Each structure stands twice: as structure tokens, then as C-alpha cells.
Amino acid sequence: PEVIGCTQGPPRYLGMALWGFYQIANVVVLMNLLIALMNATVANIQEDKRTQWSFSRILVWRQYFDHYKNSSLPVPFNVLEMIMNLVMMIIESLRKKEVSSSKVQIEHGDVGEHKEMEYLNLVSKLCVRYTQMKKRTG
DSSP: OTTTTOOSSHHHHHHHHHHHHHHHHHHHHHHHHHHHHHHHHHHHHHHHHHHHHHHHHHHHHHHHHOTTTSOOSOGGGHHHHHHHHHHHHHHHHHHHHHOOOHHHHHHHHHHHHHHHHHHHHHHHHHHHHHHHHHHHHO
């Protein structure tokens, strides 16, 4: 105000009041902007957290549904599973002794690999379907 000649009287007070209202309006607008940006950031973090949780859940599913790799029963019952696996290994070793053809053994190995690939394809399709569903609903 002093630059344009408002050094005293009501014009000075009016100029100072308008400048004060301008500063208060700036603070209010900038605070609202800050709140909106923080809200958007928290929303993005929550969305990413949900996606990360979904993929970690799928990894846990994979871990517990791989019967031939990991134990899928809780602690008191895993002894039964271990006994069953031991019996199955003995039965398989007896069958391998009966079947001496190497061609049949190679095909048996291919079947195991085929089952594993089929399982991995199924899990990847489930992941894709889950993420597509989340994108459509989100």
C-alpha cells in the first residue's frame, strides 16, 4: 500500500485488511489442497496394499496346495501325512522295480512335469482373473 500512496488513514487500513484476507484465503486453499493430496496418497497406498496382500495370499495358497512339495496339514496331523508319504514312496519303489523299461520311467517323469506346468498355468490364470476382476470393480 505504501507504494501507491496509501500510507495513512482508511485506505491503508483497507489495504492491510484486504491483504490479510488474501493471506487467510491462501492458507485455506493451500491447506485444502494439502489435505486432498494426502488423501489421494493414502488411497493409492491402500490400493497397493490390497494388491500386495492378494499376491502374498496366492503365494500362501501355492505353498499349502503343493502336496508333493510341502506339508499341508497342521502340526499334529502332519505325522499322518509323513507316514502316508512314506507308504507311497515304498509303493512307488516297488512299482519301479516291477517296471524295468526306461521308456515308461521317462514318460512317468514327463507326466510329473506336465502336472507341475498345468498347475502353474492354473495359478497364473487365477492371478490374472483375480487382478482383472479387481480392476473392473475398483
